[in-house]
Amino acid sequence: MDSAAVTAQSTRGATESETVTARSTTVTAESTTVTAASAPVTAAAAGTWKLGDLEVNRVGFGTLRLTGNGMSGNSDGAPIDREVAVGILRSAVERGVNHIDTASFYFSPLRSANELINRALAPYTDDLVIATKVGPWRDPSGAWLGMAGPGQLRGQVEENLRQLGRDHLDVVNLRVNGIVSVAEHFGALAELREAGLVRHLGLSCVTPEQLAEAQAIAPVVCVQNPYGLDQRLADTNGLIDSCRRQEIAFVPFFAISGRRREAPADDTHGDGLRAVARAHGATPAQVRLAWTLHRGPNVLAIPGTSDPGHLTQNIAAGALRLSRDDLDRLEAPRA
Incomplete structure (x- = not known):
């Protein structure tokens, strides 16, 4: 476990002795048991962090799995009933989730993540933060069309605005899809931020070098990369440390599996x-x-699920406090 100190933005007591001020608040981290008999846990149990000036609870919700879209081997299978999906989104917000992750390319022939969010949650409350992504293209059949050019990003932003029924986007992440330099694409998004269409900017699937390149153009409030117990590239390449030093939210996806598929961990x-x-x-x-x-x-979490029971478990995980012995056991090399 790192014990790096992040200053000026957050306060928390934790097993590790990190000192953080103003940007984050968490509850103390003594070892805690999560049981079925426990009182319902809200997303506030894990504390908060700010995406720019937008405060969010550290446990959020990712919408990919609601669409059953089979993207790159993820979320495959038939989508769940529309009203069940709407109910899951509403239940998440009722339980304190105020950070929703989505994208206009999260869709299947029968479901669109943005449309589900609009139906479930509009009119939106002031404290709800919706983070979306731009960059990759998909045609109506779902086939990938590669990376949009810098001049095409405005159209993608406007598509998200239309689908969500909003006049601005809280956070837009540039999903880097095979490009080396992010300067032109991120610069185009910075112009949309200046125009008032976007409030804050983030990055997804990037290297520390790409983060530095973007930061020289406009403030980056979050980075979304794959990360988990089985996928720790962000540790080895220094990205998670870089985000901590710069007080940037690190938002892992596939945190449960640590790999491509956001599937529940099992007994293996x-x-x-x-x-x-x-x-x-x-x-x-x-x-x-x-x-x-x-x-x-x-570090935030945006676990997705199409199962109401798993939603309850994911939110409750924010109240789980691991001891130093727990962390050592989890991080020990496997035999």
Whole structure:
């Protein structure tokens, strides 16, 4: 576990001795058990962080799995009933989730994530933050068309605005899809920010070098990259440390699986994980989410699900406090 200190933005007591001020608040991190008999946990249990001037609870919700779109091997299968999807979104917000992750390219022939958000949550409350992504293109059949050019990003932003029924977007992440330099694309988004169509900018699937390049153009409030117990490139390449130093939110996707597919963890993830889960009366998936949140006060979670029961478990994971022994056991090399 890192013990880097992030100053000026957040305060939290945690197992690791990180000092953070003003940007994040969390509850203390003594070892905690999550049980079915516990009172309902809200997303506020994990504390908060600010995306620019927008405060969000650290446990959010990702909408990809609501569409059943089969994107790159993820979220495959038939989409759930529309009203069930709408109910999950409303339930998430009722339980304190105020950070929703989406994209206009999250769709299937029967479902659009943005349309579901609009139907479920409009008119939007002032504290709800919707973060979307631009960059990749898909045609109406769902086939990928590669990366949009810088001049095409305005059209993608306007598509998100139309689908969500908004006059501005809270956060727009540039999903880097095979490009080396982000300067032209991020510069185009910075112009849209100046024009008032976008409030804050972020990045997705980037390297530390691309983050530095973007930061020289406009402020970056968040970085979305794959990250989890089984996928720790952001540790080895220094990206998570760079985000912490610069007080940028690090928002892992696939935090439960750590790999391509945001699928629930099962009983095949090692003795250490299973032992920690048993000790806390939690599921392996909850322990994985809790471990991710322990990586720093600027680390957020956006687990997605199409199962109301899993939504409850994911939110409850924000209240799970892992001890130093738990963390050592989870991070120990596997035999």
